[in-house]
Amino acid sequence: MAIYEGRGIRTFLDPLPAAKSKVAEFVASYPIKTLNMMAHIRYATQGVVSLENVHPFQREMWGIQWCFSHNGEVPKYSNKNANDCPLLGKSNRRDLFYYPVGETDSEAVFCSILNALRAEFVELPTLPVLYETIQRFCGEIVAGMESSTILNFLLGCGQYTMFAYSWPGARPGSKVWNGLFYTVRSPPFETARLADLDYAVDFSEVTSSADRVAIIATKPLTDNEEWNEFKRGQLLMFDNGLGYSELHDCHEVEQLGRGLCSKAMPMSKKKECDTPALLRKLVDDAVETPGAKFKRGADLGCGSGCAGVVFQSCIEHMTGVDISSEMVNRARQRGCYHSLRVGDIELVLCNCKAVTESEEKSCSNDASFDLIFACNVFAFVRDMRGVFQSVRNSLTPKGGVFAFSAEFIDAEEDVKDGTVEPFVLQSCARYAHNRIFIDGLIKEFGFGTKVVKESFIRKHEDRVVRGVLVVLTLPTL
Secondary structure, eight states, X not given: OEEXXXXXXXXXXXXXXXXXXXXXXXXXXXXXXXXXXXXXOOOOSSSOSXXXXXXXXXXXXXXXEEEEEEEEEOGGGTXXXXXXXXXXXXXXXXXXXXXXXXXXXXXXXXXXXXXXXXXXXXXXXXXXXXXXXXXXXXXXXXXXXXXXXXXXXXXXXXXXXXXXXXXXXXXXXXXXXXXXXXXXXXXXXXXXXXXXXXXXXXXXXXXXXXXXXXXXXXXOOBSSSOOEEOOTTEEEEEETTEEEOSHHHHXXXXXXXXXXXXXXXXXXXXXXXXXXXXXXXXXXXXXXXXXXXXEEEEEETOTTSHHHHHHGGGEEEEEEEESOHHHHXXXXXXXXXXXXXXSOGXXXXXXXXXXXXXXXXXXXXXXXXXXXXXXXXXXXXXXXXXXXXXXXXXXXXXXXEEEEEEEBOOGGGSEETTEEOSEEEOTTSOEEEOHXXXXXXXXXXXXEEEEXXXXXXXXXXXXXXXXXXXXEEOOOO
């Protein structure tokens, strides 16, 4: 078990079963008060049963205490000498700093991730950059051995932040599915009942109205709570009881003062791109009547509502749409949307499920929108044609505005076998689109162009990712 207390961390390790462990007996009476912790029960598929092989593993890096627990099998790191383990990112044999003490593939993966992070950064990375980098390393670990790799881990990096990643699977000959699940407990707290034991806890008696807790486990622990299974290859950053996967959400957590905290390494001063704010300014500049409000607006792929907060002052009635019901619940907490819907963004609310009856009633019968915007959304849409068609049908016929951001394909990726590629899937699992393809869609669906501005969208592997911010309108005549 590893428990963060401020910048410090307490670890309690014992190779003995909990039923026989004096350490476990002590921990049972220890008053735990923490914002971030993890615990692990080892199945011991690799390495002998000994103290050096007990999770969580712990290391200091950048003046921050990091800890790591893993469930699964990672063939690339199994039964390897420390110097034979695969390298990740920019790390090289000459500058390796972290080495496994024990014999597990889990500790070898942990050390490899830390060595790669150490090689990647000379300044403390921001949370969005750290998220993308860890996601990339996970892809490298799994690549080439997808069917035989089981990689489910928790990575703690300080008193606030925990990353959780899942590449699930079952060991050969086993019917046990190894994945990750999570649930969020928030007010009003209720009684949780264990699924495999006649035991329950009334959390309303041990929590306050200000508490919120995320629990991550390899299988649902209770039978009266809703558990969410991680998707294959999904990485979530947990903070303050919520899991995040959008870069702008990670950025917002950082703005609250809950990023990496170190006295030993300076924080990066590189400014993150605030796409929602930039797009809102372009929309303001493009409208004919400065200060005028749009009657009805739609935020496609609203996520937790970061863009909605930016656009709310220029829209009288704003609807948020997202495919994730969990994201919609987070967006509701911001109080900036008049209506929230769960559904595919291509439907643009046409056939989406209303979240609540009260929100359904708050919408007018007019299905058209004066403004539809999509920030950092098309990176997760393969072919934008369906979205353009749906937006075209849902906008006010005269003067409706469509604003969005998109990432560009690098020049060397534009042509494949002599054919111009309209879109490509990048190594970071985000789609980039060809500028010619986007221009073709604008013309095909009869939009007029108000603004097309090239912009720095984000950074990936120390490379600036170019993109475009676009404001379109439907002709008034």
